[in-house]
Amino acid sequence: MAHHIEGSRNSCALHGALQVIEAIEGVVPVIHSTAGCGVQHFLGVNRLNAGADRFGGPPVSNSNISEKHVVFGGSSRLREQLKNTVKIVEGDLYVIVTGCSTEMVGDDIPAMTKEGRDQDFQVIYANTPGFRGDVHLGYQLAVKALIEQLPSLGKGEQSPIEGLVNIWGIVPHQDPFWAGNLEEIGRLLEGIGLKPNLLFGYGQGLTAWNRVPKAALNVVVSVWGDAPALLLEERYGAQVLRLEGLPVGSAAGRFLQTVGDRLNLDVTRTENFIKSEEKRLSTYLASIADTYYRAGFQREFALIGESAQVVGISEFLAGTLGLIPRTLIITDNPPENVREALLTTLTGLVENSGTEVFFSEDLAEITDIVRSAAVELVLGSALEEPVAVELGVPFLQLSFPLSKQVVLSRGYAGYRGAATLLEDFGSAILSKGYNSHISQESQVHTASESALYGS
Amino acid sequence: MSEKHGKHIAIYGKGGIGKSTTTSNISAALAEAGYKVIQIGCDPKSDSTTILRGGNDLPTVLDTLREQSKVKIEDVSAVGFGGVLCIEAGGPVPGVGCAGRGINAAVELLQELNLFEEYKPDFVLYDVLGDVVCGGFAVPIRDGIADRAFVVTSSDFMAIFAANNLFKAINKYAPSGGARLGGVIANSIQAPYAKSLIDDFAEQTGTSVIGYVPRSFTVAQSELFGQTVIEAAPKSEQADVYRNLARFIDENQDSVIPHPLNGPELKKWARTWGDRIFEVETGVVQKMESI
Numbered sequence: 001m002a003h004h005i006e007g008s009r010n011s012c013a014l015h016g017a018l019q020v021i022e023a024i025e026g027v028v029p030v031i032h033s034t035a036g037c038g039v040q041h042f043l044g045v046n047r048l049n050a051g052a053d054r055f056g057g058p059p060v061s062n063s064n065i066s067e068k069h070v071v072f073g074g075s076s077r078l079r080e081q082l083k084n085t086v087k088i089v090e091g092d093l094y095v096i097v098t099g100c101s102t103e104m105v106g107d108d109i110p111a112m113t114k115e116g117r118d119q120d121f122q123v124i125y126a127n128t129p130g131f132r133g134d135v136h137l138g139y140q141l142a143v144k145a146l147i148e149q150l151p152s153l154g155k156g157e158q159s160p161i162e163g164l165v166n167i168w169g170i171v172p173h174q175d176p177f178w179a180g181n182l183e184e185i186g187r188l189l190e191g192i193g194l195k196p197n198l199l200f201g202y203g204q205g206l207t208a209w210n211r212v213p214k215a216a217l218n219v220v221v222s223v224w225g226d227a228p229a230l231l232l233e234e235r236y237g238a239q240v241l242r243l244e245g246l247p248v249g250s251a252a253g254r255f256l257q258t259v260g261d262r263l264n265l266d267v268t269r270t271e272n273f274i275k276s277e278e279k280r281l282s283t284y285l286a287s288i289a290d291t292y293y294r295a296g297f298q299r300e301f302a303l304i305g306e307s308a309q310v311v312g313i314s315e316f317l318a319g320t321l322g323l324i325p326r327t328l329i330i331t332d333n334p335p336e337n338v339r340e341a342l343l344t345t346l347t348g349l350v351e352n353s354g355t356e357v358f359f360s361e362d363l364a365e366i367t368d369i370v371r372s373a374a375v376e377l378v379l380g381s382a383l384e385e386p387v388a389v390e391l392g393v394p395f396l397q398l399s400f401p402l403s404k405q406v407v408l409s410r411g412y413a414g415y416r417g418a419a420t421l422l423e424d425f426g427s428a429i430l431s432k433g434y435n436s437h438i439s440q441e442s443q444v445h446t447a448s449e450s451a452l453y454g455s
Numbered sequence: 456m457s458e459k460h461g462k463h464i465a466i467y468g469k470g471g472i473g474k475s476t477t478t479s480n481i482s483a484a485l486a487e488a489g490y491k492v493i494q495i496g497c498d499p500k501s502d503s504t505t506i507l508r509g510g511n512d513l514p515t516v517l518d519t520l521r522e523q524s525k526v527k528i529e530d531v532s533a534v535g536f537g538g539v540l541c542i543e544a545g546g547p548v549p550g551v552g553c554a555g556r557g558i559n560a561a562v563e564l565l566q567e568l569n570l571f572e573e574y575k576p577d578f579v580l581y582d583v584l585g586d587v588v589c590g591g592f593a594v595p596i597r598d599g600i601a602d603r604a605f606v607v608t609s610s611d612f613m614a615i616f617a618a619n620n621l622f623k624a625i626n627k628y629a630p631s632g633g634a635r636l637g638g639v640i641a642n643s644i645q646a647p648y649a650k651s652l653i654d655d656f657a658e659q660t661g662t663s664v665i666g667y668v669p670r671s672f673t674v675a676q677s678e679l680f681g682q683t684v685i686e687a688a689p690k691s692e693q694a695d696v697y698r699n700l701a702r703f704i705d706e707n708q709d710s711v712i713p714h715p716l717n718g719p720e721l722k723k724w725a726r727t728w729g730d731r732i733f734e735v736e737t738g739v740v741q742k743m744e745s746i
Contacts, residue, residue, distance in 0.1 A: 067556070067560055068517075068520065068521050069552075070552065070553050070556045071517055071521075071546065071547055071552050071553055071554075071556050071557040071560055072517070072521060072547045072548075072551065072552040072557075073547055073551035073552035073553075074552075075551070104553065105552055105553045105556075106553075
């Protein structure tokens with residue numbers, strides 16, 4: 001049944017596509033839609049994270065169509081906009097992305113793209129009207145457009161590249177830590193002798209994208225990476241490795257072992273690398289042990305985020321740190337078949353802990369769930385801050401949208417991400433006072449300790 | 456819209472059925488009877504009012520809107536036979552843009568320009584293209600525009616099909632203040648069964664036929680002269696047919712919300728008529744009224 005959604009954190013397909021394009025170096029988006037589409041992307045997405053990417057934000061190229069383009073067709077306006085953009089913004093590739101109105105009217109985007117190419121502009125297109133779906137679909141549509149249309153520009157590499165691994169399913173900005181997470185996954189893969197193809201972020205331009213078909217393995221971090229991986233499997237026969245979520249902490253070790261098995265890598269090298277990473281994380285864990293017990297890190301928590309984040313982070317918090325996952329809320333609307341698997345994984349994290357898993361993108365519903373769960377720690381987006389304040393418990397912003405932190409290269413994936421997560425959620429607990437988890441009466445007994453450490 | 460000026464009437468029907476001819480002749484007949492009439496062609500082909508104004512060029516509302524930011528009524532209207540004010544909404548070239556939105560934008564502009572307040576017409580006739588394919592073409596029958604809609608149909612199944620679609624649209628909009636159906640205009644009546652078939656369709660859908668326009672050589676001839684029958688052959692029988700239609704529209708205010716047939720019902724209904732016509736053609740004798 002239809003129901004209203006309050007404060008959704010999932011923007012539209014056009015925005016998802018823009019997030020893909022803006023995160024690739026040298027690729028310039030050209031929006032063919034009404035003026036609001038580009039501005040809304042800045043206000044609703046860019047501004048909430050670390051700011052706009054190089055070609056994003058308010059100055060993004062947009063055909064800004066008006067009523068006469070709806071009535072008479074907007075193709076000629078797009079033609080003009082493409083020509084102007086090529087003159088003003090230097091780029092290796094221009095990607096036309098469409099909004100709702102131009103798709104309703106049925107402007108012939110492939111024809112305009114072809115016209116651009118006939119004039120030697122490097123241009124491709126993706127049909128991304130918001131009515132087709134949300135930000136996650138936009139990610140898939142833009143990635144698909146790149147995979148399918150880049151080879152026709154004639155710059156695809158022909159020979160396979162040994163040990164090349166593409167990483168899919170981390171939606172730039174929808175995962176606020178996308179850049180850091182990708183870099184860490186890349187570092188781990190390099191550690192066992194592979195060549196990661198991160199595709200988004202620093203140093204990731206058309207060279208990386210032209211290598212996509214030559215990868216031996218496609219790693220899928222969330223269900224949203226399934227479509228590109230399947231397309232590549234079908235077209236080029238590349239293997240697909242699906243993860244249940246972001247590999248955080250020891251899960252990263254298991255991830256590397258699986259990759260090693262799949263690609264027949266040298267087992268000793270892989271194991272040695274994992275061992276050294278584990279050792280480093282263990283050292284950090286040992287050094288925080290004292291604070292862990294004194295500040296009572298072991299709490300019942302609520303975690304609100306996208307499926308890949310919820311799986312990876314709750315697995316680490318529960319499995320390695322002994323926290324109790326009380327309420328897990330998944331906000332990215334994964335398909336039904338994936339929901340079953342997620343439920344099995346998440347409810348089985350800690351036996352008999354009564355972990356409850358919800359699927360919702362409705363702020364009102366999410367707030368009610370968290371409020372009634374009476375948890376001792378809330379990890380979620382900026383939208384969950386009020387309910388955390390209401391409950392008087394420590395709170396950490398870690399899913400989209402963020403409001404109080406700048407995120408550039410930090411991430412929660414891998415071994416380094418696990419340490420960062422430990423720092424961030426530990427700081428969140430400490431910032432509420434050392435004894436925030438202990439009831440008023442018990443606090444009397446520990447007053448001397450508080451005085452000692454300051455609260 | 457503030458105070459309403461004149462009776463606003465929308466005329467629909469399948470493309471090529473003779474809608475514009477019928478509408479223009481009704482406009483001419485109303486003008487001849489002394490009324491102040493505006494006819495607005497809501498079709499990208501923009502040929503609704505051609506025979507009212509002797510085939511002269513008339514810039515369309517949308518074309519003018521595209522060329523210049525400020526549009527005046529004088530730029531987009533022409534005075535035709537009997538003082539009928541002729542306006543063509545216009546639209547995109549076939550296969551491009553959105554004609555539905557075009558109709559919407561043109562009607563909105565005419566309202567903004569206070570056309571009806573200033574011209575104070577007795578009648579405004581909207582001649583809307585073919586089938587009601589999307590929301591834009593239903594604009595004239597939505598709340599605040601036309602009060603009544605008439606549908607022109609022949610006895611061809613596809614014309615009946617289009618009429619039934621219009622009934623669906625009226626059925627949707629009428630409860631919220633949109634136009635109701637004034638009646639069915641049976642056009643191009645030639646085949647012996649045509650009248651009975653259209654009568655039966657009207658009965659099935661809870662509507663009524665307000666006039667029968669026979670297929671006529673006079674109409675074709677007048678059109679070739681770029682004129683309505685009222686102008687070219689005022690004394691002809693055909694001119695009286697249109698005068699009667701105009702009188703009916705003027706004097707009769709009845710309107711209904713039709714009950715359109717759904718897909719299978721319409722198919723079944725058509726099939727029974729197929730059988731009946733076949734029997735007539737092959738000489739099966741049985742009791743059948745008016746065939």
